[in-house]
Amino acid sequence: MQPHHHFSTSSATAVVRLGEILGALSHALDLTEGQPEGHCVRCCWIGMQVAEVLDLTANQRSDLYFTLLLKDLGCSSNAARICQLYLTDDIEFKRDFKLVDGSARQGLEFLLSHTASQSGLVQRLKAVTNVLKNSNDIVGEVMQTRCDRGAEIARMMRFSEDVAQGIAGLDEHWDGGGRPARLRGEAIPLYSRIALLAQVADVFVTELGVEAAVSELTNRAGTWFDPDLTPVFIEVMRCPGFLEEFNDPGLEAHVFTSEPAHTGRVVDEQYLDEIASAFAQVIDAKSPFTHGHSERVAQYTDSICAEMGYSTEKRRWMARAALLHDIGKLGVSNTILDKPGKLTDAEFDLIKLHPAMSHEILSRVSVFQDMALTAAAHHERLDGKGYPNGMSADQLTQDMRILSVADIFDALTADRPYRPAMPLEKAYAIMDDMVGCAIDIECYAALQNAIANS
Numbered sequence: 522m523q524p525h526h527h528f529s530t531s532s533a534t535a536v537v538r539l540g541e542i543l544g545a546l547s548h549a550l551d552l553t554e555g556q557p558e559g560h561c562v563r564c565c566w567i568g569m570q571v572a573e574v575l576d577l578t579a580n581q582r583s584d585l586y587f588t589l590l591l592k593d594l595g596c597s598s599n600a601a602r603i604c605q606l607y608l609t610d611d612i613e614f615k616r617d618f619k620l621v622d623g624s625a626r627q628g629l630e631f632l633l634s635h636t637a638s639q640s641g642l643v644q645r646l647k648a649v650t651n652v653l654k655n656s657n658d659i660v661g662e663v664m665q666t667r668c669d670r671g672a673e674i675a676r677m678m679r680f681s682e683d684v685a686q687g688i689a690g691l692d693e694h695w696d697g698g699g700r701p702a703r704l705r706g707e708a709i710p711l712y713s714r715i716a717l718l719a720q721v722a723d724v725f726v727t728e729l730g731v732e733a734a735v736s737e738l739t740n741r742a743g744t745w746f747d748p749d750l751t752p753v754f755i756e757v758m759r760c761p762g763f764l765e766e767f768n769d770p771g772l773e774a775h776v777f778t779s780e781p782a783h784t785g786r787v788v789d790e791q792y793l794d795e796i797a798s799a800f801a802q803v804i805d806a807k808s809p810f811t812h813g814h815s816e817r818v819a820q821y822t823d824s825i826c827a828e829m830g831y832s833t834e835k836r837r838w839m840a841r842a843a844l845l846h847d848i849g850k851l852g853v854s855n856t857i858l859d860k861p862g863k864l865t866d867a868e869f870d871l872i873k874l875h876p877a878m879s880h881e882i883l884s885r886v887s888v889f890q891d892m893a894l895t896a897a898a899h900h901e902r903l904d905g906k907g908y909p910n911g912m913s914a915d916q917l918t919q920d921m922r923i924l925s926v927a928d929i930f931d932a933l934t935a936d937r938p939y940r941p942a943m944p945l946e947k948a949y950a951i952m953d954d955m956v957g958c959a960i961d962i963e964c965y966a967a968l969q970n971a972i973a974n975s
């Protein structure tokens with residue numbers, strides 16, 4: 522194996538790369554999984570070095586690359602359920618679960634320490650008893666949802682069946698003790714076996730260093746991991762310079778520019794729309810109360826834009842901003858998103874972070890960069906009392922004002938955790954009062970016209 526070199530960061534290119542788009546969006550998946558920033562990208566980097574040692578074909582490398590970047594696509598679909606079943610913070614739960622070694626003892630300790638840890642004793646006992654009694658069904662259900670949804674979304678983004686199956690098999694273990702299908706040995710797709718190893722390798726290297734990761738991989742070889750692949754990972758991790766590159770800020774750019782060549786996959790406008798729609802589903806799956814929200818906000822946004830005479834091209838751009846405006850919500854715990862009662866100030870402060878996180882994620886994608894500002898301003902208000910930046914009216918562009926009207930309209934007319942959907946007249950009555958202080962009068966009028974004519 523070649524010794525490692527530091528990455529040059531001067532490889533900027535004008536080409537729209539699928540790897541860059543999906544790699545940047547994978548940061549949203551890291552947030553949901555409670556993983557340190559860049560987890561999926563680092564998994565991809567480690568796994569691709571293994572692909573080199575294994576001498577995989579160009580097609581296999583391309584499929585593996587996207588399996589690794591997108592392994593957590595289904596992550597948001599079980600967050601609400603984890604929160605409900607274990608009465609706990611889904612993000613913390615998911616993060617700590619990845620450090621459990623798979624032994625029954627550690628599994629039980631994990632369960633006891635993570636189930637309803639913030640609740641009263643009676644509620645906690647009930648939750649623990651339920652989880653212990655139905656442990657098999659519950660773990661199975663939570664894992665199944667994640668795998669099925671992840672595979673489904675990969676297919677929506679035009680990935681091959683091998684990528685979809687690779688994502689679906691992420692939680693299968695070599696000895697047949699994994700989920701959801703209890704596949705065993707080589708019946709587990711190769712990409713899943715590599716992705717699981719890469720995932721554990723990254724988590725342990727990040728938290729505890731290379732040697733801790735090596736012993737973790739060694740301990741689980743033959744139970745969790747493919748015993749033939751494990752030594753390849755260890756060889757890669759022990760290669761001189763591994764840790765320097767692992768921690769190199771240029772690693773991400775390196776992963777994006779080293780996307781394996783593939784045939785026939787051009788990132789055109791249509792494909793970008795499909796990717797945005799697929800990610801909108803990941804976002805909306807996070808909470809039962811945001812089901813379909815991003816899709817509907819995109820529809821309202823498009824109707825307002827049509828009403829206001831926007832060009833087809835610009836409408837397309839706006840719809841994408843709308844589809845992705847809440848991507849930062851993937852980083853907010855379901856204990857807050859799904860809370861039925863009033864939020865505390867501290868909880869509301871956490872909610873308020875989501876547009877800034879949307880900005881941070883979207884601005885990583887060069888083709889989404891200017892869209893990121895519009896998307897992140899959807900909770901700003903004309904009177905400067907919005908969040909996260911308290912922008913003033915003269916800073917709020919028409920695009921931002923449109924998105925904000927569409928978002929508020931859907932928030933009012935869809936079911937929420939704390940109240941059922943509101944009839945149109947009532948929503949309008951509330952929005953009438955917001956004109957001038959929160960929302961723009963022309964954009965609001967355009968929405969009303971669009972709804973009346975639909």
Ligand SMILES: [Fe+2]
Pocket residue numbers: 846847875876899900
């Ligand atoms: Fe939002």
Ligand SMILES: [Fe+2]
Pocket residue numbers: 814818846847899928
């Ligand atoms: Fe929203």
